[in-house]
Amino acid sequence: LNRRRLLFKRLGLPGPEPHWLLGNAQELMQKGGPLQFQEWTKRYGKVYGHFAGGIPAIVTSDLDMLHDVFVKKFDYFHGRRDFPLAGNPDKEKTVNVFNARGLRWKRLRTIGNPTFSVANLKKLMPTVDEHINDLIEKLDAEAAEGRSFDIFKLYQDLTLNVVAQISFGVSKDVLSNPENNYLQLAKKIFGQQKLINNIFTICSVIIPEFTPFWRACAQVSATFRDLPGPQLQKAIKQNVQERRATKATYNGPVDFIQLWLDAEAEPGWQSNQEQMQVSQDARMEMNRLKIERKLSTDEIVAQSFAFLVAGFDTTANSLAYVSYLLATNPDKQTKLYEEIVSSIDDMTNISYEDLMRLKYLDWVVKEGLRLYPLASIVNSRQAMADTTIGDVSVPAGMFVVADTWTIHYSREIWGDDADQFVPERFDPEENRKPQHPMAWIPFGAGPRQCIGMRFALLEEKLALVKIISKFELRTSQETTIPLKLKGNFAATVSPTDVTICVVPRSDY
Numbered sequence: 303l304n305r306r307r308l309l310f311k312r313l314g315l316p317g318p319e320p321h322w323l324l325g326n327a328q329e330l331m332q333k334g335g336p337l338q339f340q341e342w343t344k345r346y347g348k349v350y351g352h353f354a355g356g357i358p359a360i361v362t363s364d365l366d367m368l369h370d371v372f373v374k375k376f377d378y379f380h381g382r383r384d385f386p387l388a389g390n391p392d393k394e395k396t397v398n399v400f401n402a403r404g405l406r407w408k409r410l411r412t413i414g415n416p417t418f419s420v421a422n423l424k425k426l427m428p429t430v431d432e433h434i435n436d437l438i439e440k441l442d443a444e445a446a447e448g449r450s451f452d453i454f455k456l457y458q459d460l461t462l463n464v465v466a467q468i469s470f471g472v473s474k475d476v477l478s479n480p481e482n483n484y485l486q487l488a489k490k491i492f493g494q495q496k497l498i499n500n501i502f503t504i505c506s507v508i509i510p511e512f513t514p515f516w517r518a519c520a521q522v523s524a525t526f527r528d529l530p531g532p533q534l535q536k537a538i539k540q541n542v543q544e545r546r547a548t549k550a551t552y553n554g555p556v557d558f559i560q561l562w563l564d565a566e567a568e569p570g571w572q573s574n575q576e577q578m579q580v581s582q583d584a585r586m587e588m589n590r591l592k593i594e595r596k597l598s599t600d601e602i603v604a605q606s607f608a609f610l611v612a613g614f615d616t617t618a619n620s621l622a623y624v625s626y627l628l629a630t631n632p633d634k635q636t637k638l639y640e641e642i643v644s645s646i647d648d649m650t651n652i653s654y655e656d657l658m659r660l661k662y663l664d665w666v667v668k669e670g671l672r673l674y675p676l677a678s679i680v681n682s683r684q685a686m687a688d689t690t691i692g693d694v695s696v697p698a699g700m701f702v703v704a705d706t707w708t709i710h711y712s713r714e715i716w717g718d719d720a721d722q723f724v725p726e727r728f729d730p731e732e733n734r735k736p737q738h739p740m741a742w743i744p745f746g747a748g749p750r751q752c753i754g755m756r757f758a759l760l761e762e763k764l765a766l767v768k769i770i771s772k773f774e775l776r777t778s779q780e781t782t783i784p785l786k787l788k789g790n791f792a793a794t795v796s797p798t799d800v801t802i803c804v805v806p807r808s809d810y
């Protein structure tokens with residue numbers, strides 16, 4: 303405890319005084335990590351230390367320092383702030399690309415990257431489109447009633463359906479069949495976290511020194527309880543095995559399982575993996591090892607699960623925030639509508655190229671992500687060996703977290719209108735966008751930047767084109783202005799609701 307208390311003093315960093323046991327967890331939980339960071343930055347400056355429970359982390363909004371951490375010195379900072387109960391990222395057999403580090407991460411990422419190539423995105427687009435059409439039907443019903451409703455909830459249904467179908471490798475009919483429980487299980491994972499699991503998670507954050515013990519407790523408790531996570535993983539595993547058996551004849555929609563099965567593991571890959579554990583906790587020499595481009599069944603299940611968790615709430619939040627911004631800025635919405643109708647002739651057959659042509663749409667989405675960066679707490683890295691950033695010494699094991707909200711709202715970086723919704727700032731002709739690569743980081747930066755970024759942008763843009771071409775988004779008496787944000791200890795800052803109404807366009 304004494305070592306904890308003195309750590310940042312020894313490193314010469316300011317920061318909030320930690321509670322002897324809870325560190326700064328109380329403040330983080332009350333306000334939500336990203337929003338609390340903003341407040342601390344105002345008080346302690348661009349670089350300071352804090353304790354998320356017993357876990358020390360440096361927080362910084364210094365762009366050059368972040369560039370060092372995320373890009374230039376990536377070989378030192380290849381770990382990410384992990385979830386202690388997910389297991390040891392260097393040993394866990396089913397580690398996923400999100401939690402992995404070192405050469406294990408490098409291997410999973412190298413295999414995962416092509417999943418989001420333009421060619422594959424085009425193959426995934428029909429599935430996304432089908433689910434967006436379902437959303438439009440729901441909006442039609444709301445418009446017919448002429449009432450206000452929380453559009454955030456509909457976006458959560460959309461993004462969960464899309465990412466679940468693509469990650470679990472099932473057809474839309476199977477997914478929506480009430481007799482199977484894919485969606486119910488997925489909803490349970492995000493909705494009702496079981497208390498007992500939370501207790502062990504909290505314990506592992508407060509006293510991380512005993513993580514293996516908390517993890518064992520969580521595992522023992524899981525064997526006596528029918529937890530949704532393991533149930534879902536079992537169901538995905540069965541799908542992967544069935545799909546592998548029918549791989550040659552499969553002619554259903556393209557999904558992640560199909561893309562990953564093409565990179566299926568052959569017997570013998572383990573020896574390669576053992577080799578990869580060399581230098582896990584030290585500097586990663588990226589090009590030293592030949593990467594085995596194959597995945598085992600367990601790894602496919604682990605990636606599916608990670609993509610489900612990473613791809614659901616982020617995209618739903620982003621759509622909800624943009625809808626709010628468009629409803630409260632009707633002039634910008636009209637500009638977007640005009641761009642869409644003047645560029646796309648056939649709304650029933652929108653191509654990938656159509657979407658990429660829409661410049662104003664691109665700026666709207668980017669500006670939404672600037673004002674409401676999601677999952678910003680995962681914009682973090684772990685020092686795998688003693689090093690320095692600028693004149694700050696960073697001991698091995700220390701986490702460095704980007705204060706994304708401060709950066710995105712900085713007047714110094716974005717100008718006096720930093721807190722306003724101005725998509726035009728991304729227009730290259732206006733020459734207003736800051737040049738620094740770390741000024742806009744909703745998807746992180748460097749080799750570990752969000753792997754699903756292009757997929758998320760595709761889904762969001764397609765949904766917005768279909769919605770805005772058909773409906774006008776309007777505020778109502780019930781719209782919460784400004785939005786109320788609820789922080790979250792672990793991940794995303796979400797709006798409590800985005801209650802608006804949709805009015806059909808007369809010229810549709």
Ligand code: HEM
Nearest residue numbers: 400609612613616617620744745746747750751752754758
């Ligand atoms: C608007 C939507 C999204 C936002 C704002 C977002 C944001 C982020 C951020 C900030 C990171 C950390 C990046 C870093 O550390 O540099 C990240 C990582 C990641 N995201 Fe996303 N994400 C989104 C959608 C998605 C989707 C749709 C998927 C998958 C289908 C996905 C999968 C992942 C994965 C697997 C990682 C870990 C990558 C690695 O460590 O190599 N994300 N995301």
